[in-house]
Amino acid sequence: MSWQIYTQYDEDSLTMHSNAGLLRRARKALAEVELLSEHDATELLFKVEECEVKLPSEGITKASCNCSAQGSCKHILSSILWIQDNTAVFSESIQTEIQAETQFQTSDTSICNESDDLNSPKSKQQQHNIQNTKTALALILEFDIAKIQKQAGKANVRLAYEFVQNWLANEELCTFEIQAEKIIFQTDLSANKVLLYPATGFDGMLSEIADKQKSAGHLACIAYLWLKNSPEQWQWSIDTTQHEQSFANQLSQDDLAFIDELKSICESFIQQGLSHLAKESVMALHIYNMQARAQSLPRLGSLLRSLHGMMKQFLEHHVQIEEQHIFNQIAHLYAYLAALTEVQKLAPEIQSKALSQLRGSIQRDYQQETVEHLIPLGCEWWSTESGARGLTLCFWDVQQKQLKEITQARANHLDRTFDMQSAAATGVWGSSLSYLLQHQLELTHAKASSDTSFSASSDTRFLQKGLVSDLKKSDLDQLNIGVSQWQNLQTLITPHSSLEQTKSRYVLLRHTSITAPDLNEFEQSFEYRVVDDQNNALKLSIPIEASYRVRIKNLTQLIQNEKVVASLVRIDTTTQPIQLIPCSVFLETTKGLKIFSLDYDHPVQKKSTLAELITGRFEKLLAEKKQWKNHQHYSAIDLLLIEIQTLLEFYANTGRAVLDPTDRNKIQDIAQQFSDLGLDFIANSLKENSPQNNLALHLLKWRHVLLQLQRLNQRIVLEGQIVS
16 A cells, blocks of 8 residues: 555645644644654554554545544644654655655556566566556546446435536536646535545545535536546436426425525524524525426425525625615525425325425426517516526517516626627527517417416527517507506505515516606615506616616616607516516607617617716706605605514624514514504514523514515505505
């Protein structure tokens, strides 16, 4: 055997296996190290400060010490450092081995020409030397992959498969460097490197990946290396086709254990305080996202991915992400995890359907259909906190009298070639965005992914039924496209489930007029007011952000120079109050209607600059201050929600474990006020149980319940009128 593995560990490797402080203390104890013996030729035996250290040939991960410390200790590190500093005083056999290895590296041709009997000691030594002089890559490609996967276990193999699929889709997420003695991986699973020493194999890999995902992460690194260098030789020990396509009717014990673990993680985030998020904890969410997908819980993976993206942006000091947004997301995730657990208690006849809905789906079973008449309504280029971005097109299904969406998107920048312009050039169904926004269509072999959306599958075929310019404003009214009376908007935002988002994300507003923008400094947005056929005004908002700058400029110029008769808006229910954000507009021209994308199209430039327009509107805003009310008309429920949410956020942000007596009394007082308003469920939720034992759990439950009340209380505010 070779002891040279202990001479190959550099400072980074030793620090990764322990920590920098422990390594410093180990250096100070070098004088206390004593080499006792080579224990039956399989390990070295040391004595360090009255402790016994054993260093086997498998490397540092198998080293042991009889001291009370768990895992790697300073005695083990001191012994390894002693080996590196004192190779000259090793036993004669160790010196002979190292010298023979060195001599062979300089004169390997002479060894290759030996013709002694293969069974002779000399021939065995030659074979050993030849093995040691193989490249690190060659040695790894000789690993017994079936044995390694069996050792890792099926659950870790499934998770490793997800890791590798992610890396193959985006090679920037995993890179490796092949050196003489080791291979260094840099992955998205850890901020630090993963080290693979061929001499120690799978068990001897070093990394700072979370312990529960370490085996899967290490296996993924080996698999990725094989697939990049010898893809025809690598075989997964699981049925990957079945893994991707089949969902069980019940949650397995592994699933339930994973759900319980995530519940604990949600509570720990609150216990630590959302203002004190640790980078390592946030990175772990990315790994849990992959594990959720590996365990056939894609909807859970989506929630974890979204939370990870939000937390990552918070750590990067993104101005749009605050602790309250993270608190909302964690509360929603915890409620979803609780629902997954409770679904097991349902009757068998409804359990399967409920579980299928909660699981979500990785690969949809699309229903093919023919759509006789689609009218384009507009589009939006968007991006999310998690790094996903995409292009969504909206159409009106004339037969079903319903808005339908089609989206082309990528998650976490996995496709660097996919950007705003390439998405427009590619469009959907094999046609560009420009063509689709100019033509009415008939679809054949269309694939519906839900009641409100189509798949962007290239299998879909379409026929041109006419131009959008063939339509007139009266046609929009006659076909009843979108909404022309603002009172009807309320039904679109009313939630039907505490765990489901509103189905309608977009709506076309047919208005009789639209005003130039007002600058709302408090909300940091530009506001446009549209009037319906009953003379009610509704406020549209575009946030003052770099990503919306083009929209503000384009819409302002269009209002000044064109006749805007309808607006496609996105309904953002995550804000309070609800925001209606314009994406595209219909223009009435002498040649008929025209769809103008506020993201992609460019109006004819006029003399007025954007700065002049903003200045003019700001002056008008001051003059009409009494007419246009900027502050919200808060109801009694709104005021109670604001008061208690602020209190809950304080404890969630700071991580305090116990409520102050004053705050406890305040919560009970607010609960009584909810009861006085007839909201006994909310009141009982705030009163039940004492939160002194596990405040984090109660904060999550309270937050979710209060968010549902807030959703139910959301309303479209009209000028001079509140629709409820």
